[in-house]
Amino acid sequence: MNLDTDFLWSVFLKALAKLPVNFEIAIVALVVAIPLGLLAAIVCNNKVPVASQALKVFVSFIRSTPPILLILIIYYVKKSLDMQGVIKIDPIWYAIFIFSLIEIALLTEVFRSALLSIPATQLEAAESIGMTKLQGYRRIVIPQVLGVALPVLCSSITDLVKMTSLAFALTVVDIMAIAKIEGGFSLSFMEAYLAVSLIYLIVVFVLERIFKIFERFTKSYADK
Amino acid sequence: MQYKNYSSILDNIKELLPYLSLTFQYVLLALLFGFIFALLLAVMKLCKYKVLRAIAQIYTTIMRCLPSVVLLFVVYFFLPKFSREVLLIDIDDVPKILFVVLTFALFLGGFLSEVMRSAYQAVSKDQMDAALSIGLTPLQAFIRIILPQAFYYAIPNLANTVIYLLKEGALAYTIGLIDVMGRAYQMNTLSYSVYPIPIFVALALIYWPLAIVIEQLFKILERLMNPIKEDKKTAGQKLKGFKAKYLGFLVQTPKGGAEK
Known part of the structure; x- marks a missing residue:
């Protein structure tokens, strides 16, 4: 069995050029999801009526449906919007939208358990020295929550990067789409997907290493 | 070809439900093979030979770094080519579920070996020493003392793995498997994408309760597996309550039982 290494290398380079697309989706989704997830977690844990129940249903729904299904639903919404000519925007925005939703749901759970690990006395102490509740959260509770949640947060970021491989279903031209296109032209799908798996392997591995180092630096903070 | 109307979510759910059996098939088969494979990897990780440990570790890292859809495609395109050109066996008409099972078994091997390793290491060493001191053989000690406790520690991770498998398994439609997701996609194509939203929402309404039920079952x-006794008792009562509440139709109460 022979492997067409020249072709593999050419797909590797072409797909690598599309890596920023995947990163863009992941980073924007994270920037949206981290504050909103934190807010949702605080709302849930404080048992704000109506909002916390609604959030629980939302989180449970997103967490138990396959991401590809949510993406397909959004894809058909996009298609009908395009056909009616309501809005025509780059499909990447739809990808960002749906990955943000998924990530908000996942991070809400992460932050919720992190919030529970911070004793309530911390907030009470902050209020006793004259801080408002908002200040208490911002200066005392949230920094600790981020410290506690960091390991899980990091692994959920790598999961998100892996999940962006599904963006091709939204007609976003990312790494996977390149493999599909190139594989389709030359009918050597195996090499095309091997090239993509190599990229993911390197990217996710490097990300994990970076997070490990990062965690070592911030570990003392989480212990306190 | 008859043009079909898939505008009713309820009808779509009814149409999709029978296809769940295939979904369950690959989930269970992948779990089974993944479990066997993971056991092997976990033993390799805990053994004293450095080379074996390194191999198992590298394998796990690779599996953790790959998105499942990518591995699915690699397996789907690699396996037929490999068997045709190297083994000289044509496997073109092998059922597609085989590729799905193989892909997720490969994945689960990596995942579950980590789960097993951490669960095994969570059981304190004293347990083994104590078991040996009262005259159990190492095998007996492992089966009777270590395994039940390790299993208890592994349950939350197992639940996550099963739900992960259910969700990622939906990707099998990309290689043309007609499971519950594949059927929804097929229905959508057959109706010329006129009713995509009712079809896919119906599918989401199937996955949602399913994941919740699996989660609750593992809870x-x-x-039940909790080593602390009191908790076990309340769990037993809760299980009875659960049975009475949701599975009452399965338990046939004998007629005239009250008189006896």
Whole structure:
């Protein structure tokens, strides 16, 4: 069995050029999801009526449906919007939208358990020295929550990067789409997907290493 | 070809439900093979030979770094080519579920070996020493003392793995498997994408309760396996309550039982 290494290398380079697309989706989704997830977690844990129940249903729904299904639903919404000519925007925005939703749901759970690990006395102490509740959260509770949640947060970021491989279903031209296109032209799908798996392997591995180092630096903070 | 109307979510759910059996098939088969494979990897990780440990570790890292859809495609395109050109066996008409099972078994091998390793290491060493001191053989000690406790520690991770498998398994439609997701996609194509939203929402309404039920079942299992006795009792009562509440139609109460 022979492997067409020249072709593999050419797909590797072409797909690598599309890596920023995947990163863009992941980073924007994270920037949206981290504050909103934190807010949702605080709302849930404080048992704000109506909002916390609604959030629980939302989180449970997103967490138990396959991401590809949510993406397909959004894809058909996009298609009908395009056909009616309501809005025509780059499909990447739809990808960002749906990955943000998924990530908000996942991070809400992460932050919720992190919030529970911070004793309530911390907030009470902050209020006793004259801080408002908002200040208490911002200066005392949230920094600790981020410290506690960091390991899980990091692994959920790598999961998100892996999940962006599904963006091709939204007609976003990312790494996977390149493999599909190139594989389709030359009918050597195996090499095309091997090239993509190599990229993911390197990217996710490097990300994990970076997070490990990062965690070592911030570990003392989480212990306190 | 008859043009079909898929505008009713309820009808779509009815149409999709029978296809769940295939979904369950690959989930269970992948779990089975993944479990066997993971056991092997976990033993390799805990053994004293450095080379074996390194191999198992590298394998796990690779599996953790790959998105499942990518591995699915690699397996789907690699396996037929490999068997045709190297083994000289044509496997073109092998059922597609085989590729799905193989892909997820490969994945689960990596995942579950980590789960097993951490669960095994969570059981304190004293347990083994104590078991040996009262005259159990190492095998007996492992089966009777270590395994039940390790299993208890592994339950939350197992639940996550099963739900992960259910969700990622939906990607099998990309290689043309007609499971519950594949059927929804097929229905959508057959109706010329006129009713995509009712079809896919119906599918989401199937996955949602399914994942919740699996999660709850594992929670009950966790309570049942809890080594602390009191908790076990309440869990048993809760299980009874659960049975009476949701599975009442399965338990046939004998007629005239009250008189006896």
